[in-house]
Amino acid sequence: MRNKLFVLFFSFIFLAAALTGCGSNQAPEDNDDPAQEPKGKFSYAMSGLYKPFNYKDGGVLTGFDVEIGEEIAKRMGMEADPVTNPWETIIQGLKAGKYDAIIGSMAYTEERSEQVDFSRPYYRSGAQIFVSPDNDTIKDPEDLTGKVIGVVKSSTFRDVALKYTENDKVIGYDSDVIALQDLPTGRVDAVITDQMVGLVAMKNGLKIVDVGSPLWVDEMAIPVQKGNSQLLEQINAALEDMIMDGTYESISQKWFDRNILGE
Structure with missing residues (x-):
């Protein structure tokens, strides 16, 4: 009986030590503001052949559309991830989930709106x-x-x-x-x-x-997958903020020497 109690006692001590050791290896809680950390990638597509809106310079995507997407991603707390896709299949790629949105100078049409949901216009x-x-x-x-x-x-x-x-x-x-x-x-x-x-x-x-x-x-707008109302609301909110605080004006003036939204 004594031997059994001895074994049980040391088994308990070993288990407690193991649990304590596991707890000590956990990373300390991050006390930084979570709003400052990217919440994932925001991928947005374009042809990459539509200078000056979107094109490659030294192999790097650049242009008005690229910068608008970067600012939207920033305001959503996400990392911008611009990608290219052939224009003739760009909506199909969105519907298949290859990217989150299209920021590629796509004009709103009723026919397209049957396949995707559009943001407010971001230029005209x-x-x-x-x-x-x-x-x-x-x-x-x-x-x-x-x-x-x-x-x-x-x-x-x-x-x-x-x-x-x-x-x-x-x-x-x-x-x-x-x-x-x-x-x-x-x-x-x-x-x-x-x-x-x-x-x-x-x-x-x-x-x-x-x-x-x-x-x-x-009216050029930003398509997202049909029914993705949460992302659409975030994009619209980011665009409204950019327009109100002058960031949109600054990007537009950089590329065109004028405000191409026309509001």
Whole structure:
């Protein structure tokens, strides 16, 4: 009986020591403000071919869209993770969960809103016709009839081009900038693209000219997966804060010398 009590006593002592040792190895509680620590990554997609909104410089993604995403991530307490995806499958990638959102200059349309949920607009711009300087045959939209028109694949610009010319005369490009660069070569008669993209290309020395007024004004917004109301609310709140405190204005002025939200 005494031996059994002896064994039980030392078994208890060993167990207590083991438990105490485990407790002493635990990391001390972090007393820092949890709001200061990133709460994970916020991944947002773009084509990476839409200068100056999103493009690669020395292999690193940069541009207006990239910086807007970085500021949104910061205000959500997350780490910014910009990624690229081909434009023609970018919504499918979002729906498949490859990234959290698209910050890639996507215009709101009713058709797209059936697949994804959109934030409030984060900038506004128009669809503009551009031609080479020596093209004196295209002076207004009606002159596009039967002409060869360059547009980005799977864009709303393609839809409007088809109103003026045949399907086989609408040339699809991966990048608006490459389409614009084809104007001086004569491969296309005109390019329909975002007004700001063309104007910046002109500012950077590309020999093209704009024709008339914008065909329409698009509201660019940030899509998230359908039903992800929590993320959408966070993005909208971050955008509102950026606009109110002047951060949005600063980013816009850096890239365009003006506020492209138009509010």
